Amino acid sequence: KKLGIALVGLGSYATHQLAPALQETEHCYLAGIVTGTPSKAKEWKRKYKIPDKNIYTYDTYDQIADNPDIDIIYIVLPNGMHAEYTVRGAKAKKHIISEKPMATSAADCQRMLDACREHNVKLSIGYRLHFEPHNQRVMELGQQQVYGPVKEVEAADSFVFTGNPNAWRLDKKLAGGGPLMDLGIYCVQGAIYTLGQSPVAITAKFGQVTRPDYFDEVEQSISWEMEFPNGAVAKCRSSYNDNEGLLSGKAEKGWWKLDPAYSYSGIKGETSEGTMDLPQVNQQARQMDDFARCVKENKETRVPGEMGLRDVKILEAIYEAARTGKRVEVKV
Numbered sequence: 001k002k003l004g005i006a007l008v009g010l011g012s013y014a015t016h017q018l019a020p021a022l023q024e025t026e027h028c029y030l031a032g033i034v035t036g037t038p039s040k041a042k043e044w045k046r047k048y049k050i051p052d053k054n055i056y057t058y059d060t061y062d063q064i065a066d067n068p069d070i071d072i073i074y075i076v077l078p079n080g081m082h083a084e085y086t087v088r089g090a091k092a093k094k095h096i097i098s099e100k101p102m103a104t105s106a107a108d109c110q111r112m113l114d115a116c117r118e119h120n121v122k123l124s125i126g127y128r129l130h131f132e133p134h135n136q137r138v139m140e141l142g143q144q145q146v147y148g149p150v151k152e153v154e155a156a157d158s159f160v161f162t163g164n165p166n167a168w169r170l171d172k173k174l175a176g177g178g179p180l181m182d183l184g185i186y187c188v189q190g191a192i193y194t195l196g197q198s199p200v201a202i203t204a205k206f207g208q209v210t211r212p213d214y215f216d217e218v219e220q221s222i223s224w225e226m227e228f229p230n231g232a233v234a235k236c237r238s239s240y241n242d243n244e245g246l247l248s249g250k251a252e253k254g255w256w257k258l259d260p261a262y263s264y265s266g267i268k269g270e271t272s273e274g275t276m277d278l279p280q281v282n283q284q285a286r287q288m289d290d291f292a293r294c295v296k297e298n299k300e301t302r303v304p305g306e307m308g309l310r311d312v313k314i315l316e317a318i319y320e321a322a323r324t325g326k327r328v329e330v331k332v
């Protein structure tokens, strides 16, 4: 049986990536939606043949508890809302996928983990790149030391933010921070899955604010360095004023580079031996299918809530390092 997924928050990512991906999945399907916008409910109902009984608003959300069609709730709301909707979803005894970053504080991540443990449901984070072949090759090259021990990682993820200056991504409360929370998290992830280790210390610096009309609450850009237990260093940067998506590694006897590294499609890679010849896949379909299988077979997901908490602790340490100008030790 395919498990039923309900998407919560029908914004850009749910509309353009997750719903189309759910047309390709084998172990789960789009069973329901939660939206505050009646016109979206109508459109999605028609487009995806969703029965009325599986359509919820934020006010009726908790009634999902009584709906056997919904096995998994996928939270695709602004970052600052992930915790509340995960805790309520866990109380409804549904398994949860929360988008990245897991929450806007480590304390909220912990609340999410506790709620899911208490109600005996699984919790996963939308880390799609763990299911993407080029990024999986980087994990292998780095962690299995195919070219010897990794010395240095470089990671950058940025885009030029245009559009509405009132968008939630620029609102400290809803976003938790600026590009670090939204994009820099991919650099943190990339460095960790290259090395197979978590960083032990961090230094960081905020960039200049050249567009104060946009960046009066969250940073416009940030750069940071992470030290790893094996002596490797990751040099990272993230900005809402640039276009970049890079993950590269230098090891003793070779190197690799993904560019673009984090996009939904068109990821390209090369190593010191030549071009990576790997397939393009639907990352989101693979990610959701994997979680559905974990639920069906009662297995651990490779992208669990604990990983989301680890990363948010690291993001908090990066902000602390940038704020204080000090080298911050991380314990995760």
Ligand code: NAD
Pocket (backbone or CB within 6 Å): 009, 010, 011, 012, 013, 014, 036, 075, 076, 077, 078, 079, 099, 100, 101, 126, 127, 128, 168, 174, 182
């Ligand atoms: P979006 O702004 O397009 O969508 C957000 C949705 O939340 C909208 O439908 C909006 O109506 C709804 N919403 C409900 N209450 C809201 C409130 N108080 N303020 C603002 N919006 C509210 O954003 P998005 O790009 O779809 O991002 C949603 C989440 O998905 C974020 O956590 C983001 O980090 C994550 N995301 C992940 C990826 C990925 O590749 N894994 C890609 C994009 C976004």
